[in-house]
Amino acid sequence: MDILKTAWLPLSNLDHVGVVVRDLDRAIEYYESLGIGPFWSMKLTAVEKKMYGKPADNLRNKSRKAQLGPIQIELVQPVEGESLAKMFLDSNGEGINHLCFRSDDIERDTSMMVEQGFKVTYSGKIAGGGGFAFFDSDKLGGVIVELAQYPPVQPPPVK
Numbered sequence: 710m711d712i713l714k715t716a717w718l719p720l721s722n723l724d725h726v727g728v729v730v731r732d733l734d735r736a737i738e739y740y741e742s743l744g745i746g747p748f749w750s751m752k753l754t755a756v757e758k759k760m761y762g763k764p765a766d767n768l769r770n771k772s773r774k775a776q777l778g779p780i781q782i783e784l785v786q787p788v789e790g791e792s793l794a795k796m797f798l799d800s801n802g803e804g805i806n807h808l809c810f811r812s813d814d815i816e817r818d819t820s821m822m823v824e825q826g827f828k829v830t831y832s833g834k835i836a837g838g839g840g841f842a843f844f845d846s847d848k849l850g851g852v853i854v855e856l857a858q859y860p861p862v863q864p865p866p867v868k
Contacts, residue, residue: 719818719856720810725774725781727807727855729794733771733786736803740775745782748773753860755841758833760792765831768792783809793831793843793853807843807853815840815858822856835860 730736737748750773758765768790774781785806787795797806812818819829819842827844830853834840837860844854 719812719821720854722811723780724809724811724857725783726777726805727783727785727809727853728804729785729787729798729801729806730803731786731798733773733784736784736786737773740782740784745777746775748775748784750774754836755833756836758831760831762829765790765792765833768831770794797853805852807855809855809857812856812858815842815856818856818858822854827854837861 728736737746740746741748758768760768769788770785770792771788772783772785774783785794787798794806797804819832822842822844823829830843830845832840832842835858839858839860841855841857844856846853
């Protein structure tokens with residue numbers, strides 16, 4: 710099935726662009742000097758994390774978001790474990806790592822992506838509801854795709 714000719718609902722609501730950085734504080738300072746910001750933490754807790762289908766509770770990244778027009782930018786610094794962000798940083802250096810699309814049903818949309826031939830590389834649930842899934846990027850020119858379903862009631866952003 711040609712992905713461009715399909716009504717591709719899971720990829721219809723861009724939420725944020727993820728950028729992997731070595732030093733989160735330095736990156737925030739730089740982006741804010743360009744007029745992008747303020748940055749905040751969503752304070753969400755990921756649970757039942759899996760990387761390539763295996764438990765991955767030892768992975769930890771620090772991240773902050775800022776509104777950038779109709780979407781957000783997320784800065785991600787790998788902290789612990791061999792996360793996708795750390796692997797990206799080690800092989801590519803800092804830069805745009807993923808596009809995240811908002812989902813209202815993470816299980817349905819993940820199934821749709823898998824049916825289209827995408828492989829889940831990293832996934833988990835979010836305490837309070839929802840979850841996330843990252844997919845391989847072979848079919849999308851090397852750009853990693855994330856789907857995220859946020860809890861129904863989110864805590865306010867913490868600056």
